[in-house]
Amino acid sequence: MAVAFPAGRRRAPLRALGTTALTTVLCAALTAALAPPALADPKPTVKRLEKELADLRKESDKLIEDYYHGRREQQRAEQAEKAAREKLAESQAVFDRHATELRAMAVGQYMYGGSESMSLFTGAEDRDALIRRLALTRHLVDEQEATLSGFAQVRDGHRQAKEEAEARADELAAGVRELEDRREKAEQTIEKIRDKIDQLHHAPGRRADGTFVPQLPDGPDNITPRMRLVRDLIEKRFGRGPGIGCYRPIQDGGEHPLGRACDFMLSRGGAFPSPAEVQRGHEIAAWVIKNGRRLGIMYVIYRQRIWHVRTGAWRMMTDRGGTTANHYDHPHVSVY
Incomplete structure (x- = not known):
């Protein structure tokens, strides 16, 4: 095999190259010529996905364990914050009472203190009366000092209780934020697990071009294997709710008598579903659309709207005259 040299560059005679150098050049050229093209990463196998599922379940x-631990911490923080608020309320009441007494004392001292002190030195009263008055004054001074000292303690206790209540409130707010973060992480991981489970399943009868071969209904439920897979996956992920209705013999032009449709009920007896059940219906419809091409979904009907795989968009439907007829109490799913 000839070795190509860059244009415009004079080739050295082969004999000028040593044996080792010549061998190196030829091996490099052969390696470059015969190297196979880079292979794309293989698609994940079922075994690999199951391993990822197991790891995600552990995570x-x-x-979830951290989430419930956070809930317990939050409950303890709520109790501590409540106790601090109660202590603050009690301290506030004592503080207000002492403040009132102190203000009354200050008013009395201001109004009567000067004249009373002057009367001690007038000489108009006898010695016994003067002693009694001095004793009374000493008692009042002691009482004032005790009141002032008690007020200082109440004031300090009030300040401490307020600071403790504020600290507990901050701790509680931080705990709530941390708890919410833990819950979101747990939900995100659970969603990853659910998506991995979904990826393990593919609707039977899919051709190489992405279309699906027709299937006949079988089994006691009279639905096709493709519809059965979709029904079971939805029930496993979102629960059964008030019920799931699939095959019915009435020839109404739809897929129910062909075993290719199921209704996932959100309420009973034609009643309008609760907001939570309405949201559950939206989640079922969104999941079906997300996995539609892999599972052979043909269309979804929910809340008087239809989504078809051909258009990939929702459109409104005509009014059929009732909650159930307009699919307000259930999503309808049809497969190919």
Whole structure:
């Protein structure tokens, strides 16, 4: 095999190269010519996905454990914050009472203190009366000092209780934020697990071009294997709710008598579903759309709207005259 040299560069005679150098050049050229093209990463196998699922479950269990640990911490913080608020309220009441007494004492001292002190030195009263008055004055001074000292203690206790209550409130707010972060992480991990589980399943009968071969209904439920897979996955992920209705023999032009449709009920007896159940219906419809091409979904109907895989968008439907007829109490799913 000839070795190509860059244009415009004079080639050295082969004999000018040593044996070792010549061998190196030829090996490099052959390696470059015969090297196979880079291979794309293989698609994940079922075994690999199951391993990832197991790892995600462990991560989810740890996050859920942390979540409930955070809930216990939050409850303790709430109790401590409540106790601090109660202590603050009690301290505030004592503080207000002492403040009132202190103000009354100050007013009395201001109004009567000067004239009373002057009367001690007038000489108009006898010695016994003067002693009694001095004793009374000493008692009042002692009482004032005790009151002032008690007020200082109450004031300091009030300040401490207020600071403690504020600290507990801050701690509680921080705990709530941390708890919310833990819950979100746990939910995100659980969602990853659910997505991995979904990826393990593919609707049977899919052609190489992405279309699906027709299937006949079978089994006691009279639905196709493709519809059965979709029904079971939805029930496992979102629960059964008030019920799931699939096959019915009435020839109404739809897929129910063909075993290719199921209704996932959100309420009973034609009643309008609760807000929580309405949201559950939206989640079912969103999941079906997200996995539609892999599972062979043809269309979804919910709340008087239809989404078809061909258009990939929702459009309004005509009014059929009722909650159930307009699919306000259930998402309808049809497969190919």
